Amino acid sequence: xxxxxxxxxxxxxxxxxxxxxxxxxxxxxxxxxxxxxxxxxxxxxxxxxxxxxxxxxxxxxxxxxxxxxxxxxxxxxxxxxxxxxxxxxxxxxxxxxxxxxxxxxxxxxxxxxxxxxxxxxxxxxxxxxxxxxxxxxxxxxxxxxxxxxxxxxxxxxxxxxxxxxxxxxxxxxxxxxxxxxxxxxxxxxxxxxxxxxxxxxxxxxxxxxxxxxxxxxxxxxxxxxxxxxxxxxxxxxxxxxxxxxxxxxxxxxxxxxxxxxxxxxxxxxxxxxxxxxxxxxxxxxxxxxxxxxxxxxxxxxxxxxxxxxxxxxxxxxxxxxxxxxxxxxxxxxxxxxxxxxxxxxxxxxxxxxxxxxxxxxxxxxxxxxxxxxxxxxxxxxxxxxxxxxxxxxxxxxxxxxxxxxxxxxxxxxxxxxxxxxxxxxxxxxxxxxxxxxxxxxxxxxxxxxxxxxxxxxxxxxxxxxxxxxxxxxxxxxxxxxxxxxxxxxxxxxxxxxxxxxxxxxxxxxxxxxxxxxxxxxxxxxxxxxxxxxxxxxxxxxxxxxxxxxxxxxxxxxxxxxxxxxxxxxxxxxxxxxxxxxxxxxxxxxxxxxxxxxxxxxxxx
Amino acid sequence: xxxxxxxxxxxxxxxxxxxxxxxxxxxxxxxxxxxxxxxxxxxxxxxxxxxxxxxxxxxxxxxxxxxxxxxxxxxxxxxxxxxxxxxxxxxxxxxxxxxxxxxxxxxxxxxxxxxxxxxxxxxxxxxxxxxxxxxxxxxxxxxxxxxxxxxxxxxxxxxxxxxxxxxxxxxxxxxxxxxxxxxxxxxxxxxx
Numbered sequence: 001x002x003x004x005x006x007x008x009x010x011x012x013x014x015x016x017x018x019x020x021x022x023x024x025x026x027x028x029x030x031x032x033x034x035x036x037x038x039x040x041x042x043x044x045x046x047x048x049x050x051x052x053x054x055x056x057x058x059x060x061x062x063x064x065x066x067x068x069x070x071x072x073x074x075x076x077x078x079x080x081x082x083x084x085x086x087x088x089x090x091x092x093x094x095x096x097x098x099x100x101x102x103x104x105x106x107x108x109x110x111x112x113x114x115x116x117x118x119x120x121x122x123x124x125x126x127x128x129x130x131x132x133x134x135x136x137x138x139x140x141x142x143x144x145x146x147x148x149x150x151x152x153x154x155x156x157x158x159x160x161x162x163x164x165x166x167x168x169x170x171x172x173x174x175x176x177x178x179x180x181x182x183x184x185x186x187x188x189x190x191x192x193x194x195x196x197x198x199x200x201x202x203x204x205x206x207x208x209x210x211x212x213x214x215x216x217x218x219x220x221x222x223x224x225x226x227x228x229x230x231x232x233x234x235x236x237x238x239x240x241x242x243x244x245x246x247x248x249x250x251x252x253x254x255x256x257x258x259x260x261x262x263x264x265x266x267x268x269x270x271x272x273x274x275x276x277x278x279x280x281x282x283x284x285x286x287x288x289x290x291x292x293x294x295x296x297x298x299x300x301x302x303x304x305x306x307x308x309x310x311x312x313x314x315x316x317x318x319x320x321x322x323x324x325x326x327x328x329x330x331x332x333x334x335x336x337x338x339x340x341x342x343x344x345x346x347x348x349x350x351x352x353x354x355x356x357x358x359x360x361x362x363x364x365x366x367x368x369x370x371x372x373x374x375x376x377x378x379x380x381x382x383x384x385x386x387x388x389x390x391x392x393x394x395x396x397x398x399x400x401x402x403x404x405x406x407x408x409x410x411x412x413x414x415x416x417x418x419x420x421x422x423x424x425x426x427x428x429x430x431x432x433x434x435x436x437x438x439x440x441x442x443x444x445x446x447x448x449x450x451x452x453x454x455x456x457x458x459x460x461x462x463x464x465x466x467x468x469x470x471x472x473x474x475x476x477x478x479x480x481x482x483x484x485x486x487x488x489x490x491x492x493x494x495x496x497x498x499x500x501x502x503x504x505x506x507x508x509x510x511x512x513x514x515x516x517x518x519x520x521x522x523x524x525x526x527x528x529x530x531x532x533x534x535x536x537x538x539x540x541x542x543x544x545x546x547x548x549x550x551x552x553x554x555x556x557x558x559x560x561x562x563x564x565x566x567x568x569x570x571x572x573x574x575x576x577x578x579x580x581x582x583x584x585x586x587x588x589x590x591x592x593x594x595x596x597x598x599x600x601x602x603x604x
Numbered sequence: 605x606x607x608x609x610x611x612x613x614x615x616x617x618x619x620x621x622x623x624x625x626x627x628x629x630x631x632x633x634x635x636x637x638x639x640x641x642x643x644x645x646x647x648x649x650x651x652x653x654x655x656x657x658x659x660x661x662x663x664x665x666x667x668x669x670x671x672x673x674x675x676x677x678x679x680x681x682x683x684x685x686x687x688x689x690x691x692x693x694x695x696x697x698x699x700x701x702x703x704x705x706x707x708x709x710x711x712x713x714x715x716x717x718x719x720x721x722x723x724x725x726x727x728x729x730x731x732x733x734x735x736x737x738x739x740x741x742x743x744x745x746x747x748x749x750x751x752x753x754x755x756x757x758x759x760x761x762x763x764x765x766x767x768x769x770x771x772x773x774x775x776x777x778x779x780x781x782x783x784x785x786x787x788x789x790x791x792x793x794x795x796x
Contacts, residue, residue, distance in 0.1 A: 560764035
């Protein structure tokens with residue numbers, strides 16, 4: 001033990017009476033109110049272990065050094081945590097976690113510390129006791145605060161040492177050094193959470209709270225197994241930290257004992273006898289505290305842009321049936337994966353302003369999207385990776401597309417893809433029940449490049465995402481499609497469509513999505529329609545609709561459930577062959593009248 | 605494609621070639637099943653279209669006596685009403701809670717047609733119950749039929765004469781027959 005620790009502060013020892021035997025010197029300093037770290041002689045110079053012992057440490061891990069143990073076990077207040085700075089195991093665990101994650105561009109981080117709940121319980125107990133001895137409990141340095149000093153100093157020192165021997169240390173070393181601070185601010189601040197547990201926590205709290213209303217209410221359902229993993233969770237479930245605060249925060253010594261069902265045997269038996277109860281509550285423990293988890297997380301980075309989809313064989317989102325990926329690729333993967341890699345993100349989420357079916361191309365000015373990169377290990381990619389170089393890489397990306405298709409012609413596969421996508425903003429519902437028996441043949445059989453084009457990629461923040469999702473409700477969309485009619489048409493008869501708009505159609509939830517969307521009749525505005533005669537049974541239709549209109553149903557009528565429809569307006573069974581989204585009319589471009597062109601800039 | 609073919613002739617003939625290349629909406633999305641002699645009433649066949657998402661669309665098969673006969677001219681002697689339970693069925697949410705539970709024999713709507721007067725001047729009213737055909741939950745009824753019951757005779761592939769949309773388990777359709785089986789059975793009946 002460090003020599004500075006050996007002299008215990010005398011005044012608090014007096015106040016504690018015999019209880020002080022259960023506590024380590026550093027805890028006595030805390031109780032005394034010594035805030036100066038020097039008094040605790042924290043942080044012995046750290047010698048980071050060499051790289052080759054970069055083991056993957058199994059947590060929970062006993063991290064409290066043996067030399068913190070006086071005879072009879074670990075300190076009854078901190079369970080050894082106050083001596084963490086001397087723990088080689090804790091340093092190894094920190095180093096291992098730091099090296100595993102290899103965060104870059106880290107300047108500061110915030111620490112989220114979780115202590116064993118029974119240590120917090122004991123802190124309430126000792127404070128209550130000290131107050132009954134007229135010791136100002138306000139002076140006591142909180143255990144969490146003290147352990148935070150130690151963990152922060154150790155982590156900062158580990159971080160500096162972690163990449164000392166790395167060949168590419170420049171990329172991982174914090175540029176301006178690394179600081180862990182309680183309130184790490186900034187958009188890309190790293191959050192390090194360190195969780196400590198204690199093997200006896202659950203039983204101890206259960207014992208104490210057994211007779212209380214809290215214990216009866218909160219007690220875990222049964223004894224259960226005694227596995228290692230159980231500890232941390234079960235304890236927190238058993239008696240929550242909020243419960244401790246609420247139940248113990250403001251009780252006097254006798255009230256506390258009464259609450260815990262531990263009546264002082266005799267109030268007149270002198271101070272010595274009363275201490276026995278407290279001594280039991282705060283006794284030394286045989287096991288030290290354990291390191292249960294080290295987690296690191298950084299705020300998401302958002303990249304926004306617009307995309308074009310120049311194929312009818314790629315869906316917007318990855319398609320899963322019962323957890324199995326059914327499609328070789330998707331727009332979200334083509335765009336998201338290179339970004340995920342560039343920023344070394346854990347994973348990504350793709351948010352788009354609306355969506356299109358697998359067999360629908362997205363042309364014109366493209367569809368706005370935001371990629372949310374979760375837990376990025378890097379916030380500034382190296383100089384040779386820029387957003388425009390990523391754009392170029394995505395645009396040249398070789399996309400694996402489905403073998404089948406080419407038009408709205410749906411075989412079994414096509415049906416289900418059509419079924420799982422819609423022009424609405426629905427997330428792709430995991431409708432496992434509806435597609436359970438589908439044996440989709442989504443294997444890659446063709447690789448084509450340039451099918452997804454992105455543009456205008458730039459960094460954004462979370463607010464833009466909210467804005468985008470709200471705005472998508474109000475947008476107008478221009479579609480182009482090829483329509484077949486059973487009855488013969490003439491250029492003149494098509495005039496009926498042009499004259500019908502603007503109109504509002506009553507659209508019942510289409511049958512193909514009715515299994516996963518609620519049934520409703522949604523009025524949808526059709527702003528204009530423009531039909532171009534091809535021959536007696538075919539015409540090209542351009543239509544501008546309110547966002548959320550199902551255009552396929554607008555054409556064929558969905559068994560009369562979308563009304564009016566092209567079918568009803570032409571009084572002939574009609575079908576839709578090909579569909580493209582030509583333009584999204586959003587903030588950037590005002591509404592344009594048909595024929596003004598621009599939208600038909602088809603890249604293929 | 606034969607898009608320029610003259611539109612005369614039988615319904616749909618004009619673009620048969622195209623339809624072979626590109627099957628109609630109903631064929632692309634649905635499997636056509638039949639319920640023969642629904643609720644034990646001989647000849648009262650119903651069709652049940654099974655969507656790939658397993659929703660069912662129920663209507664009258666062409667062999668059903670009501671639609672096998674010519675529709676009454678103008679439809680004036682034709683009355684169709686949904687049962688109160690069916691109309692009261694309110695579904696909510698994705699799970700379609702609160703919907704009416706159906707048994708195969710549950711009547712969804714009743715269609716009455718006045719037969720022509722007999723020689724002695726008495727009039728008969730033929731009444732048919734249109735039934736659910738399967739165990740399931742009623743999602744929607746085709747209320748357009750009330751004003752336009754002639755839609756029941758709409759045999760075209762995109763027929764709008766359906767009666768009800770039902771959410772049912774996959775097992776619920778086990779007693780139904782396939783389109784081929786339906787053709788075979790009804791053709792055999794005609795030959796008898």
